[in-house]
Amino acid sequence: MSVDTPELENIEVALFVQALQRRYGYDFSQYAPASLKRRIQQLSEQMECKTISGLTERMLHDPPLLPRVLDGLTVPASEMFRDPAMFRSLREQVLPLLASYPQINIWQAGCAHGQEVYSLAILLEEAGLYERTQIFATDLSERALQLAEEGIYPARDAQQWSRNYQAAGGNHSLADYYSARYNLLKIDQRLRRHVTFAQHNLVADGVFCEAHLILCRNVLIYFSNPLQDRVLSVFRDSLVRNGFLCLGMRESLDYASAAASFAPFDECLRIYRLAGQPERAFA
Template sequence: MDRASDDIELEGIELDLFVEAMRRRHGYDFRQYAPASLLRRVRQLATNFGDGAISALTHRLLHEPELLPQLLEGLSVPASDMFRDPSVFRTLREQVLPMLASYPQITIWQAGCAHGEEIYSLAILLEEAGLYERSQIFATDLSARALERAREGIYPLRVAQQWSRNYLAAGGNHSLADYYSARYGLLKLDRRLRRHVTFAQHNLATDTVFCEAQLVLCRNVLIYFANPLQQRCLALFRDSLVRGGFLCLGLRERPDSAEAAADFAPVDANLRIYRRSTTAATEPAP
C-alpha cells in the first residue's frame, strides 16, 4: 500500500472513531450521514479546534464535554437565505397556503431550521395570507447554538438586498424592510414574526415524530444523509403529516424510493413539493 492510500485508510479509521465517540459519549448518531460530506465537516472542525488531526478532535470530544455545542453546530449545515429558491415560496404562497386556510389551526414543522431564515420567510407568507394568528410553527435543529441564533433573528445587513429580491420574486407585495430594523451593520427581524414559533432540538437520526402537522419543510438537509437515513426521515415526515398534508424538500431531494413514492404525490415535482397520500398506510419510523 502506498503512502497516499495508507493516509486515506487511517483517516477513515479516525472518522469512524470520532463518530463512535460522538454516539457513545453524547448520544448523537452520525453513522448514516453521507461519508464524504461528514468527512469534510469533521476535517474543518479538526482544523478549528486543534492541529488538524481527527484523532486529536476525538480526544477533546471525549474529555471536554463543554465543546459539544460547538461541534454539533459545525456538524450541522446552517447556511440558508430568506426565501431561498423564490419559486418554491411563491408556490407555497399561491398553491399550498390556500389549502391550509381550510384548517381552523395550522401546524407547520420545519426540520433542520438552521439559523432560522426560512422560518421567518414562512412567518411572512402566513402573515401576508392572513393565516399567522392561527398558525403554530415548530422549528427544530440538531444544534442548540444554531437554534439560539435563529431565536435572535439577527443577520448581517449585507444580505438585505438579496433577501429583498428573493422576497419580491416569491410574490411579496410589500417591502421586506417592513419586517426588520437595521442598525450597526445588522438587521433584526421584527419580534412579531416569531410570536408563533417554537424552537426545539430534534435529532432526525434518532428522535421520533415531533408533532402532527399540515406542512413539513426539510430543505437541503437530506442530501447530507446516506440513503437509509433519508428513508427514515421520509417515513418520519409521513407519520407527522395529516392525510393530505404537504411536504417541501430541497431542490436536490426527492422521495424516490418505491415506498416514499407511494406515500407522497407531487404537487410540483420540479420544486419538490408533495402531498401525503390519503390512502398510504402509516408505520412509525424506527
C-alpha cells in the same frame, strides 16, 4: 493536519463518530460518508488539530466544545426566501388549500438559523393565516436554535433577501419586517409570536407534532439512503391527511422506499403531498 493515508483517516472518522455517540448520544453513523468525512476534516483544521484523532480527544475531554462540533457537522446555513419559486408556490398554491383548516401546524425541520422560519411567518402574515398557525422550528444544534430565536443577521444579506422576497411574490417591502442597526438587521418580534423553537434529532427522534405542512430543505442530502427513508417515514407519520412536504431543490423522493406514501404536487419545486389527496394544483 498531518498527512494520513485515506485508510487511516477512515479509521479515525469511524472512531470519532463512535466517540461522539457514546460520550454525548449524537449518532452520525448514517450520514453520507464522504460529506461527513469532509466536514470532520474541516472541523479538525478549524480547531487546529493535527489529526482527526486529536479532534476526537479534544471533544471527549472538553464538553463545552460540543456545540461548536455539532455546528461544524450540521453546517446550518440558509437565507430568507431561499429558492423564491418554491415560496411563491407555497403562497399561491399551498396556503389557499391550508386556509380551509381552523388551525394550521407547520413543522420546519432542520431550521438552521431561522431565516426560512421567518420567511414562512411573513407568507402567513400576508395571507391572513398567521393568527391561526403554529410553526414548530426544530434543529439538532442548540447553538443554531439560539441564533434562530434571536433573529439577528448581517445587514449585508438584506439586498439578496429583498430580491428573493419580491421574486416570491412579496406584497410589501421586506424592510417592513426588520429593523437595521450597526450593520445588523433584527427580525420584527411580531413574527416570533407563533413560532416554537425546540431541539429535535431527526436521526433518533420520532414524530414531533401533527403537521399540515413540513419543510425539511437541504438536510436529507447529507443522510444515507436508509436514514433518508427513516426520516421520510417520520414525516409521513407526522402529516395530516393530504398534508404537504417540501424538500430542497437538490433533494427528491426518487428511489426512496417512502416515496409510495407521497404524490408530486409540484415536483420541479420539490413539493409533495401525502398520497390519496382528492384535489391537486398541478396535473
